[in-house]
């Protein structure tokens with residue numbers, strides 16, 4: 001809940017109706033459902049856009065958004081939550097390694113909500129380690145709806161603290177340490193960068209610019225922002241891209257045990273496609 005103090009100190013007027021309009025537009029554009037409690041978050045993230053455009057209120061901003069389609073990307077970038085880290089939920093990377101060893105014919109991996117790149121680069125590190133080289137014939141496609149995080153991902157530059165928890169060998173093999181004005185930063189080595197192809201894809205779009213089969217789909221910590229109906233529609237579309245022995249990897253709070261018509265559990269929020277009822 002927001003306090004009266006917060007409301008009184010606000011630079012721009014932000015009415016309940018403005019919040020509802022933001023939620024509706026965000027849902028239409030991205031499928032993201034914002035809870036009632038997110039009004040302060042919306043205010044602080046979008047106030048920057050209202051200021052940058054020299055507008056006087058959220059009502060003005062919302063009509064600007066309606067008449068300027070080029071503002072939509074800024075609107076989306078401001079409201080997505082991009083929290084991620086290298087080797088987040090590490091058990092999935094052990095599963096990935098085992099899968100690669102058992103399926104040497106693996107050709108394509110899709111990381112569907114790759115945020116700032118830590119997840120697809122972690123996937124690429126495991127692929128490179130498993131094969132003992134960088135030039136592996138596996139395509140790693142990483143996508144996100146947010147153009148800003150994709151730029152950061154493509155640049156592959158991170159604060160050194162982001163790799164604190166990585167084993168020394170991984171730090172040495174996969175990152176350059178910044179010097180001079182780049183002190184405190186690390187950069188992913190170009191060989192690793194080349195393994196990942198970044199693309200902007202809105203999961204809500206009717207068509208994805210991808211062709212199946214895709215052996216492994218990482219779809220972690222993005223479904224939680226969608227409602228149940230959207231989750232099941234997307235899961236069904238992704239399952240269709242997987243071969244019979246493919247793998248769908250979900251985030252820690254995204255269980256699909258209730259969707260047995262689409263997937264079969266493979267352990268640790270990981271699923272096999274269930275193609276038997278097609």
Ligand SMILES: C[S@@+](CC[C@H](N)C(=O)[O-])C[C@H]1O[C@@H](n2cnc3c(N)ncnc32)[C@H](O)[C@@H]1O
Pocket residue numbers: 029030031032080081082083084085088112113114115116119143144145146149201202203204219220221222225251
């Ligand atoms: C919390 S991050 C998860 C990052 C990573 N998968 C992980 O688990 O660490 C969620 C990401 O989903 C992206 N996202 C939200 N809605 C999306 C949509 N409709 N299509 C594609 N990406 C979306 C956001 O931009 C954000 O980068």
